Amino acid sequence: MSFASLRLSASNLSLRHNPCSSHRMLHTSPALCKVQAGKYKVTLDQSKPLTYEMALSPQKIAIHKSFNSFNTGQLEDTFGVDKWEEKGGVNLSYKMFIEDMFIRKFLKGTWSGMFLSEIIVKRQHNTIRVAALIKKNMMAQKLYFLIGYSEEMLGQWLKCPVKLELQIIDNPKDVIYKYI
Amino acid sequence: MLSICLRHSSPHLSCTSALALTLSTSTRHSSSQGIVIPPRIERGPTDLLEALASTVGKDHTAPHYRYHDDPWLIPYKNISKRDFTLSKEAGKKAAQYILNKHPDLFDQNRIVAEPPITAFQPRAAYNRDNVTLELLDNLVTSCQVQDSMEVFNLLNEKGKDIPAEVKQSLLELVAFYNENEAEEEGMESRGMLKEQESWKVGGFVDQMYSEGGVATESERVAMLVGLGRHSGGQRVWQMYQECKANNDKVPEEGFNAAISRIGTKEGVDKIMGSVKEVLSDMKEAGVSPTVNTLISALGVLAFTAQSREYEGCCRHSLDLIAEFRLLGVEMSLGVYKVLLDIFADKKANSKSPILSDILKQLDGKDIFLAQNPQDVWFMPRAMQVCNQQNNAKLAWRVDEFLNTGHNSRLMSDFQVLNVYYQNFLTVVLQNDEFQTAMELYNKITPHSFSPMFSYYQILMNHLHANGALQHLGKVWDDIVISNYAAANKENQYVLTHQVMQILKANDPAMSDFTGLSDVWVDIARKVFNHLEEGKSNKALYLRFNTLAPDICDLVVAVALREGNYELGAKVVDFCREEKTVMTKSLSEGVLGDFINASVALGEKDKAVGAVEYSVDVGSSQAVQVGLVVAGTDMRADQRDYLNKLFTSHTGWVNI
Numbered sequence: 154m155s156f157a158s159l160r161l162s163a164s165n166l167s168l169r170h171n172p173c174s175s176h177r178m179l180h181t182s183p184a185l186c187k188v189q190a191g192k193y194k195v196t197l198d199q200s201k202p203l204t205y206e207m208a209l210s211p212q213k214i215a216i217h218k219s220f221n222s223f224n225t226g227q228l229e230d231t232f233g234v235d236k237w238e239e240k241g242g243v244n245l246s247y248k249m250f251i252e253d254m255f256i257r258k259f260l261k262g263t264w265s266g267m268f269l270s271e272i273i274v275k276r277q278h279n280t281i282r283v284a285a286l287i288k289k290n291m292m293a294q295k296l297y298f299l300i301g302y303s304e305e306m307l308g309q310w311l312k313c314p315v316k317l318e319l320q321i322i323d324n325p326k327d328v329i330y331k332y333i
Numbered sequence: 334m335l336s337i338c339l340r341h342s343s344p345h346l347s348c349t350s351a352l353a354l355t356l357s358t359s360t361r362h363s364s365s366q367g368i369v370i371p372p373r374i375e376r377g378p379t380d381l382l383e384a385l386a387s388t389v390g391k392d393h394t395a396p397h398y399r400y401h402d403d404p405w406l407i408p409y410k411n412i413s414k415r416d417f418t419l420s421k422e423a424g425k426k427a428a429q430y431i432l433n434k435h436p437d438l439f440d441q442n443r444i445v446a447e448p449p450i451t452a453f454q455p456r457a458a459y460n461r462d463n464v465t466l467e468l469l470d471n472l473v474t475s476c477q478v479q480d481s482m483e484v485f486n487l488l489n490e491k492g493k494d495i496p497a498e499v500k501q502s503l504l505e506l507v508a509f510y511n512e513n514e515a516e517e518e519g520m521e522s523r524g525m526l527k528e529q530e531s532w533k534v535g536g537f538v539d540q541m542y543s544e545g546g547v548a549t550e551s552e553r554v555a556m557l558v559g560l561g562r563h564s565g566g567q568r569v570w571q572m573y574q575e576c577k578a579n580n581d582k583v584p585e586e587g588f589n590a591a592i593s594r595i596g597t598k599e600g601v602d603k604i605m606g607s608v609k610e611v612l613s614d615m616k617e618a619g620v621s622p623t624v625n626t627l628i629s630a631l632g633v634l635a636f637t638a639q640s641r642e643y644e645g646c647c648r649h650s651l652d653l654i655a656e657f658r659l660l661g662v663e664m665s666l667g668v669y670k671v672l673l674d675i676f677a678d679k680k681a682n683s684k685s686p687i688l689s690d691i692l693k694q695l696d697g698k699d700i701f702l703a704q705n706p707q708d709v710w711f712m713p714r715a716m717q718v719c720n721q722q723n724n725a726k727l728a729w730r731v732d733e734f735l736n737t738g739h740n741s742r743l744m745s746d747f748q749v750l751n752v753y754y755q756n757f758l759t760v761v762l763q764n765d766e767f768q769t770a771m772e773l774y775n776k777i778t779p780h781s782f783s784p785m786f787s788y789y790q791i792l793m794n795h796l797h798a799n800g801a802l803q804h805l806g807k808v809w810d811d812i813v814i815s816n817y818a819a820a821n822k823e824n825q826y827v828l829t830h831q832v833m834q835i836l837k838a839n840d841p842a843m844s845d846f847t848g849l850s851d852v853w854v855d856i857a858r859k860v861f862n863h864l865e866e867g868k869s870n871k872a873l874y875l876r877f878n879t880l881a882p883d884i885c886d887l888v889v890a891v892a893l894r895e896g897n898y899e900l901g902a903k904v905v906d907f908c909r910e911e912k913t914v915m916t917k918s919l920s921e922g923v924l925g926d927f928i929n930a931s932v933a934l935g936e937k938d939k940a941v942g943a944v945e946y947s948v949d950v951g952s953s954q955a956v957q958v959g960l961v962v963a964g965t966d967m968r969a970d971q972r973d974y975l976n977k978l979f980t981s982h983t984g985w986v987n988i
Contacts, residue, residue, distance in 0.1 A: 252444070293406055293413070294420040300401060301424025309432050309439050309453070312446040321405045 195333045205330040206271055222253045224276040249276065252311060256283060263303055267291075269328045281311060284318040288325050296321075391741070393776045399521045409779045410815045411751070418522045418747075451475070459483055461491055466499065473502050478510045482537055500541070501551050508538050508559025524746030532565040550581040557583065561590020569594040577614065585623060588615045593629040597636040601645035604633060627657045628667045628705050635674040643678065650675050666700055666743070667707030670714050677718040688718050692730050699738030709743050713752035720756040725764035728757055754782035762791060767799045778811055786820035789828060797835045802844055805835065806852045813859065822873035826880045829860045833887035840894065850895045857891045858900055860884060865907060868914075875914050882908075882917035889923050893930055901927055902939055909946045918950035928958045932965050941971055948978050956984045963988045 191211040193203060209218050226246030230236065237244040253274045260272055260283065270286040291299075300317050307315040322328060396407045399418050408414040432439060436455035446453070457463075459480070464487045472481040481503055488495060512533050533539075542548060542556055557572040559565070565572075573591040576583050583591075588611055595607045608630050615622060631650055638646040650672060654664070669691045676687040692715075703709055712735055719728040735741055744750050754777055762770040774792070778784060784792075789812055796805055809832060812818060817825040836856060841849035864884055868875040875881060885904050892900035905927055908919050924947055931940035940962045947955045959979055963972070972988050979985035 248443070289405060293408075294416050296406060297401070297417045297420035298424040298427075301421035302428050303424075305425045305428030306431070309428065310442060310444065312444050312453075317401075319401065319403065321403050 193333060199332045201333050202326075202329040203331055203333060204270060204328045208330045208333075221271050222249070222274045224249050224274075226250075255310070256281070256307060256315075259307065260285070260303060264299060269322055269325055280314045280316055281307070282316050282318060283307075284320075286322050286328060287319050289321045289323055393781060396780045409783060411783045411819060412816075414783070415522075415525045415747070418525060422520075422522050456480065459487055461487060464488055464491070466493065466495065469495070469503070470499055473499065473506055476506065476510075476515055478507060478512065478514050482507060482512070497549075501549075501555070504538060504541055504552060505555045505559075507541075508555050509562065511559065511563040512537055522747075524748040530563065532560055532563045532568070550576075550579065553579065553581055554583060554587060557587045557590060561586065561593065567594070570596075583614075583618060583620070585615075585620050585626065588612075588618075588620065588622075589625050589629045592626065593632055595633050597633060601634070601637055601642045601649060604637060605649050608633065622657070622660065622662065624657075624662050624665045624668060625705055627653065627662060628665075628671055628707055631668065631671040631675065632707075635671050638675040639678060646675055664694075665704045665708055666695075666711035667703075667705035669695070670707045670711040673711075673714050673718055677721065684722060688715055688722075688724075688727055689730075691715075692727070692734060695734055697737055699740060701739040701742045703743060709746060709749055712740075712743065713749050713756070716753050716756040716760070720760040723760065723764050725761050728760045729765075732757065751782060755785065755788070758782070758784060759788060759791070762788070762795060767795060767801060770795070771801065771804055775807075779815060783815050784818060786818040786824050786828065789818050790831060793828075793831050793835060797838065800839070800844070802839055802841070802849060803846050805832075806856070809856050809859075822867065822870060825863070825867075826873075826878060826884065829863060830880045830884050830887075832856065833860055833884055833891065836891045837887050853891055854895050854897045854900065857888045857895075861888045861900070861904055861907075868911065875911060876916065879916055882915050882919065885915075886920050886923050889919065889927060893923075893926055898930060898934055898936070901930070902936070905939070905943055905946070909942060912946065912949060918946075918952070921947075921952055921954050924952065925954065925958055928961060932962060937962070937965065937967060937971060940965075941967075941974060944975065945978060948982075955979075956982055959985065 188211075191207075193201060193207060195201075206218055214220060224246070226232070226249050231240070232246060234244065256274055257272050261268060264287060267287045267290065268285055269288055273284045275282045275284070296319075300319070304315050304317055396402075397414075399421070400407055400414075406417070408417050433456045439455065457480075464484045466488070469481060469484045469488060472484060485495070485503055511530065513530070538556070538559060542552060548556075553572065553576050557569065557576055560569045560572055569590050573583070573587065573594075576587065592608055592611050595604055595611075597604065612622065612626075612630075615626070630653055634646045634650050634653075654668065654672075658664070672687060672691065676685040712731060715731045716728060719725070719731060735744070744753065758770075758774060758777060761773050774784075789808070792808060793805075796802070796808065812828060812832075817828055820828065836853050841853055861884075864878075864881060867873070867878075885908055889901045889904045892898070892904070905919070905924075908915065912918065924943060928940050928943050931937070931943065944955065944959050944962050947958055952958075956979065959975055963975055967975075976985075976987045
C-alpha cells in the first residue's frame with residue numbers, strides 16, 4: 154500500500170514542478186509581502202550570534218533601540234520637498250543620508266573586519282561625530298594612525314570637522330546578545 | 334545665536350542687580366528711588382565662554398586631549414605618549430598626501446565648502462603652463478614657502494623677468510623660514526622630536542643671493558636676519574660687518590642676531606666691549622632696543638658665566654638690566670630665564686638667591702604672552718634651579734606662579750613639561766614632607782608626566798624610610814604600567830630587587846594596615862614572573878643577571894613569611910632548573926626555611942628536591958637539612974635516594 158501512495162505523490166510532484174503546467178500562481182499572498190528588512194534567519198543549531206541591535210527588528214526603533222543617525226534634518230514641520238522649497242536652500246536630509254552611507258562604507262572598508270557594532274553618526278553644529286565599537290586586533294600605534302587618517306579623509310570629503318569616537322572591546326563575544 | 338542670547342541676558346542681569354540695589358536701599362531709606370539701570374557693559378562674542386572656562390582647571394585624572402578616550406589607547410609611558418601623537422599625525426599627513434596626489438577624488442561630490450578655505454584645498458601642481466607672476470606674488474604674500482620656490486624656479490626656466498620687489502619678498506620669505514613650510518598652529522607633536530635645524534648652506538637663498546651680482550641693501554639685511562634666526566654661525570657676524578661697511582639700515586632683529594653671535598672665547602670685558610659696540614651702532618642707526626636685544630646680550634654672557642669669570646658676568650648682566658629698565662623696556666620671562674642661566678651655574682651648585690628675588694618681582698603677574706622663545710623655558714629652568722639648590726619652598730612658589738592667570742599656557746611643549754615636572758617631583762620628594770610629596774605624585778602621575786627610573790628609586794627609599802607601606806601597591810603598579818619607568822633590563826632588575834628588599838624588611842603583620850599581606854604576595858609573584866619571562870631575553874640573559882639569585886631569595890622569603898607555600902615552591906623549582914645558569918644559589922637560611930615548611934606541610938617530594946639542590950650547589954648545611962628531612966616519615970625510594978645523595982658526605986648516617 155505504501156508503494157502505491159508513493160507513486161501517487163511522486164506524480165503529483167512532477168505535475169506541480171513542470172514549468173509548462175497550468176498550476177502557476179502569482180506571489181501576492183500576505184505571507185510573501187512581509188517585511189524582511191533587519192531580520193535574521195534562525196539556524197538549526199542556534200549558532201548565529203546577534204547583537205542587541207540586530208536582535209530587535211526595525212519596528213523597535215525609538216522603542217527599544219535608537220536610530221543610527223542623528224541630525225536635525227527632519228524636525229517637525231520641515232520635512233518634505235514643498236516645505237523646503239518654501240524655505241529655500243538645499244534639502245539637507247537627503248544629502249545627510251547619502252553622506253552617512255558614504256561614511257559607513259568608507260569606515261567599514263578602512264577598518265575592515267574590526268567593527269562590532271553599527272556605526273552611529275551624530276551631527277552637532279558644524280561637526281560630525283562618528284561612534285562605534287571595534288575589536289582589538291591591532292597595536293595602538295596603528296589604531297592612532299587609522300584614526301588620524303580617517304578623520305582627515307572624512308573631513309576633506311565632507312568639508313567639516315569629523316571626530317571619531319571609537320571604543321575598543323576586548324572580547325568580541327561581549328557584544329553578543331543572543332544566538333538564534 | 335550666542336550673540337542674541339547675550340543681548341537678551343545683559344539687560345535681564347542688570348534688571349535683577351538694579352532690583353537688588355533698590356531692595357537694599359529701601360531697607361535703609363524709605364524713600365522710593367525708582368529702578369536705576371546701570372550702563373550696559375559691552376561683551377565680546379566669547380566673553381561668556383571665557384568666563385565659564387576660567388572656572389574649569391586642569392583635570393589631572395584624565396589623559397591629554399591629544400589621546401583618544403579609550404582605556405586601551407591611553408598612554409602611560411613617555412614612549413607611548415610620543416608614539417601615539419606622532420602616529421596620529423602620520424595618519425593625517427597620509428590623508429593630506431592622498432588629497433594632494435588625487436585632488437579629483439575630493440572635488441565633485443556636491444559638498445561644497447562655504448566659504449572655500451585655501452589652506453584645506455589640495456596643493457596645485459605647477460608646471461610651465463600655469464605659472465604666472467601674479468601667482469608667485471600671491472604665494473609669497475600667503476607665506477607658502479615650498480610652492481613659491483617651485484613657481485620661482487619654473488618662471489626662471491621659462492625665462493620670465495621677475496621684478497625686483499617680488500624677488501626681494503621671496504628672498505625674505507625663504508630666509509625667514511629656512512626653506513621649510515611654516516609650522517602649523519597648534520600642532521600636537523611640538524617638542525616631541527628633536528629638530529635642531531641649522532641654515533641650509535648653499536640652498537635656495539644662498540643661490541638667489543649670489544646670482545644677483547652685487548647684493549643690494551635689502552638683500553643683505555634679509556640674509557642677516559635669516560642667518561641669525563637659523564643659527565648661521567660665523568656668517569652672521571660677517572654679514573653684519575658687510576652691512577655696516579655698506580651703511581645699511583639694519584633692523585632690530587639684525588642687531589640682535591649680531592649680538593648673539595659675539596665670540597665668547599675672549600674675556601668678559603672684551604665681550605662687553607663688543608656688545609657695547611653693537612649697541613652704540615644701534616643708537617647711531619636710531620633703532621631702539623627691545624627685550625629681545627637684552628635677551629641676546631644676556632645670552633652671550635650666559636655662555637661665559639660657566640667659566641671662571643662668574644662675578645664679572647653677574648655684575649655686567651645686572652648693569653645691562655638696569656640700563657634697559659631705564660629705557661623703559663618691559664622685562665619678559667626670557668630675561669629671567671637667561672639670568673638664571675648666568676647666576677645659577679649647573680655644575681658649581683651655587684647658592685644664589687636670584688630665583689627668590691625674581692619670584693618676588695613676578696608674584697601674581699600674568700605674563701603668558703611670550704615675546705621670545707626663551708620665555709617658554711623660564712619655568713622648567715626655574716624648577717631645575719630649585720632642584721639643584723634643594724629648595725622645596727621655592728619650588729612651590731614657582732608652581733604657584735605657573736597657576737596664576739594664564740601662565741600655564743606657556744607649558745605648551747612636551748619637552749618643557751617633562752623637564753618641569755621631573756625637577757618638581759624630585760625636589761619636593763627630597764626636601765618636603767613625605768605626605769605632600771605623595772599627594773603631588775598621585776596628582777601628576779601618570780597623565781601629566783611619567784617619572785623616570787631614578788625618581789622611582791628615590792621614591793621607594795622614602796617609602797621604606799617613612800614606613801608608608803600603604804602606598805607601595807600603587808607605586809608598584811605605576812612602575813609596571815610605565816614599563817619599569819623606561820629603564821633598560823639591568824635597571825629593571827635593580828628596581829625589582831629594591832622592591833623585594835623593601836617587602837622583606839617590612840612585615841605586614843606588624844603594620845597598622847590590613848590586607849597588606851595579599852599585596853605583598855601579589856607583588857612578589859609579579860616580580861618573579863617578570864624574572865622568569867625575562868630569563869631568555871636577548872638584552873640580559875639569566876646567566877649575566879647578577880641580581881636574579883637575590884631576587885629569588887627574597888621572593889621565597891616573603892612568600893613563606895606570608896604563608897604562600899606555592900609561590901615559594903615555584904621559585905625553588907625554577908632555581909633548581911636554572912641552577913647551572915644562575916650566578917649564585919639560594920641562600921642557606923631561605924633554603925632551610927623552605928625545607929622546614931615543606932616538611933611541616935607534608936610536601937616530601939619538594940623537600941627531597943630541595944635537599945638535592947642544596948647538595949648540588951655544595952651548601953655547607955646540606956647534611957643538616959638532609960637529617961631534618963630524614964627525620965620524617967618517608968617512602969623507601971626517597972630514603973634510598975637521600976642515602977645515595979649523601980654517600981660521599983661525612984656526618985651522614987644511612988637511614
